Amino acid sequence: MALPWRSRKSGQKTKPEKSVSRTEISIPMHFLCPISLELMKDPVTASTGITYDRQSIETWLGLGNTTCPVTNREMENEELIPNHSIRKVIQDWCVANRSLGVERIPTPKIPVTGSQVADMMSEIGEATRRGDRARCDQLVVKVKNLASESERNRRCFASNGMNGVLAATFNAFAGASSESPAAEILEEALEALATLLPLGEEAASRIGSPESLNRLVSILQHGSWAARLNAALVVKELLASNGAGADVIAGTKGLVEALAKLVEEPISPRAAKASLVSIFYMINRDERAASRVVDLGLVPVLIEVLVGPEKSMCEKALAVLDVLLGCGSGREKAYGHALTMPVLAKKMFRVSDMATELVVSALWKLCRDDEVGGEGRGRCLQDALQAGAFQKLLLLLQVGCGEATKERATNLLKLLNGCRGREECVDTMDFKGLRKPF
Template sequence: MASVRRALQSGLNIPLIKRNPNENLNMELSIPTHFRCPISLELMKDPVTASTGITYDRQSIETWIELGNQTCPVTNQALKSQDLIPNHSLRRMIQDWCVANRSSGIERIPTPRIPATPTQVSELLSEIALSSREGDRRRCRELVAKIKALGMESERNRLCIASCGSGRILSNSFRELARGSTVNSTTGVMEEILSAVVGLFPLDSEAHRHIGAPESLEAIVSILKTGDLGGKLNAVLVLKELVASVDAEQINVVAETDGLIEALVKLVEKPISPQTTKASLVATFYLVSSSERTAERFVEMGLVSLLLEILVDWEKSMYEKALGVLDGVLDYKRGREMAYDHSLTVPVLVKKMFRVSDMATGFAVSALWKLCMNYKKEGGDRAGEGFLVEALEVGAFQKLLLLLQVGCNGTTKEKASELLKLLNGSRERVECIETADFKGLKRPF
C-alpha cells in the first residue's frame, strides 16, 4: 500500500479532517479503521465501492484509475468495471461519527453529490435529440436545463458531458428546432441550448457544421436582435467560437446571413455588458479579416467611427480588441478612406502605442503604417504631406523612436523603422502637441 500512496502522491490532494478552531489541539482522536480510505488512510468523505467489493474514498480511487491502473489497489484483482457504487450506509455512519465527535472539533462531512455517468448523460442526450426532432419544445428545454445543471455541479461532470458528444447533439437539436418553424415560437428553448453549448467549448467540426447551417445562423441573428441579455451573450459567444474555428470561405458564408453584421455592430454601438462587447469585437475581427466585401459592409455601418470612440472613452480591456479590428479594417481601401476623414484616427493610434499591451502596440503601429504608406494615393484632401504632418504634430516620431529603444517584436520593429524614415523628412517644420489632449480636436459628430 505504501507504493500505491507514492504512485498517487503527485495527482492526489489528500483530504484532511476539518477541526473547529476552538478544539483542544492536544486531544488525540482515533479514526475507526473502516472509516479510513485504504489508499489515503484518511477519513473518507465520499465512500464508493469498486467492482472487487473494496470501499475507497471517491477522489482516491478515481485518481488511481485516471493514472492508468486497471487493478484494485488492495486485492490487486483486475477491475472488471470502472463503475463506482456509492456506499450510502458507510457514509451515513461516518457522518454520525463526525456529529458524535463534534466536541473534539470534528466537522460533519457534507453529503456528496453523485457525479454524472456516461450512461446517464447519453440517455439525456438521446431524449433531447428525440424531443427536438418531434418539435416538443417544452420537453427539450427541461432536458437541456437538466444536463446544463449537471455540468455546473463539477468540472468532472462537465468533462463527462463533453466526452459524450454533447456539443454535436445540442447543436444539431438547435438546428432541428430552427428548421421549419418561426424563431419566436422556439426562442426560449434555443437560448437554453446555446447556454449549454457555451459550456462545452471548444466544439468539433460536426458541431460547427450544425451551428453554421443557414437556419441556425438565422436563429442566432434573431436572438442577437431580440433575445434577453443572457441570450444575446450566449449567441455572440457561439458565433465567435464558430468564426474563430472555420476557414475564410465558411466565414464568408456566415457573413452573408441577413442582419448578422448589423446585429454585431449594434452590440458594439449600444453595449449591454463588457463580455458581450468583447465577444462581438472578436467575432468582428475574424469576419473583417475574411474578405474585402465583408469588411466594407462593416465600414458602411460606421464601424471605424465606433472603434475610435471605444479607443478614446472606453475601458482599457477593450483597447486591444478594438485596435485589432481597426487594423483589420485598414487592410482595405474603403476602411482607410473612412479613417483618413476622421480627426481622431492619428492621435488615437499614436496614444495607444504604449501602456496597453505588446499586442495592442503591434496593432497600433500596423494601423498607422497602413495609413501612412497609402496616404498619397488615398488621402484625398490630406494628400501630400498633410497626413504625415498631423502624425508628427501628435508626437508619432518620438513615440516610435522610444518604441524602438525599449524593444518590440520583429514585424512591429520593421514597420516602426519604416514609419520613422517616412516621417523624418517633415520633422523640422512641425511643432508637437500632447497626444492625450483630444479637447482641441474637432470631432465629426
C-alpha cells in the same frame, strides 16, 4: 494516527497583549486524501481499492496518469465509485466538532456517467424526431443544469457528443415562428450549447445551416439579454471552427449588423468581446465584409473602446480596427476622428506584445496612405508626432519586436523624421530603459 486541527475555544475573548489559547483537534488519517492530505469532501474509491477526494484523483488522472498514486499499480479503469460510508463518517465527525469551529461538509452531488449521457442523448434525439417540444425542453434544461453543476459533468457531456444532439434539436425547431412555443426550447438549447463549448464538428455543421444561422440572427436582434449573449458566444465558436467557411457565414443577412450593434451598444463585456472576435473572423479575408462594417460606423466606436482600460477588450478592438484600416473607407473614418492618433500611440506599450504590433500596423496603414497626399498626409504625420509616436517607435526598436513590426516601425520613423521640427508631446515615462535620449 491523526493530524491536528487548531481551533479557537468557543466564547474565548481575544486580548491583544496575550496569545490566544487554542485547542488541537485530531483529524483521523483515514479522513484525509492521500494526494492533498486534506479532509476529503467527496471521497471516491478507485479500482485499486484506495479512497481519494474526487477533485484530487480526477486532477491526477486528467494529467494523463494511469497508475494509483498510493499503490503505484495500473488502474484497470478510471471509474470512481462514491464512498458513501466514509463520507457519512466524516460528516458525523464534523458535526461532533462543530463547537470547535469545524464546518460540516455538504453531501456532494453525484456526477453524471457516460451511460447516463448516452441515454439522455437518445431521449432528446427521439423527442426531436417526434417534434415533442415539451419533452425536448424538459431534457435540455436537465442537461443545462447538470452541466452547470460541475466541470466534470460538462466534460462528460462534451466528450460524449451532447453538443451534436443539442445542435440538431436547435436546427429542427429553428424554422418556427418567433412567437411560437418553440422559441423557448431554442433559447434553452442555445444556453446548453454555450455551456458546452467548443462546438465540435457535428454541432458546427448543424448550427451552420441556413435555418439555424437565420434564427441566431433573430435572437441576436430581438432575444433576451441572456439569449443574445449565448448567441454571440455560439457564433464566435462557429466562425472559429469553420475557418474557410467564415465568408459564407458572414453572408447571412443581418449577422454583421447584429454583431456590430452588440459592440456599439454592449449588453455585457463578454458579449462585446465575442462579437468583436466574430467580426474579425468575418472581415479578415473578405474586403467586402470589412467595407460593410465600416459603413455601419464601427471605426469611431472601436476608437472609443480603445480609450477604456480593459486590456482584453482593447486587444480585440485593435485587431478589428487594423483590418478595417486596410480599406480606404476605414482609413477615411479614422482620419476624421480626433482621438485616433493619441489613442493608438498611448496603447503601444500599455496592453500586450500583440497589441503593440497591431498599433504599429495601424499607424503604418494610416501614415503611408498614398490616397492622403499633401496637406492631409502631413496632418496625419504631425498628429502622430504630437502623440509621441516617434519616441515610442524608437523605444520599440530598442526593446525588440518581430521582423514585420520592426520593418514597419523603421519606415514610420523615416516618414515621421521628415515632419519633425514642431514641439512634440512626449510622455517621459515611456523612456524608462532607454540608454540615451534621442
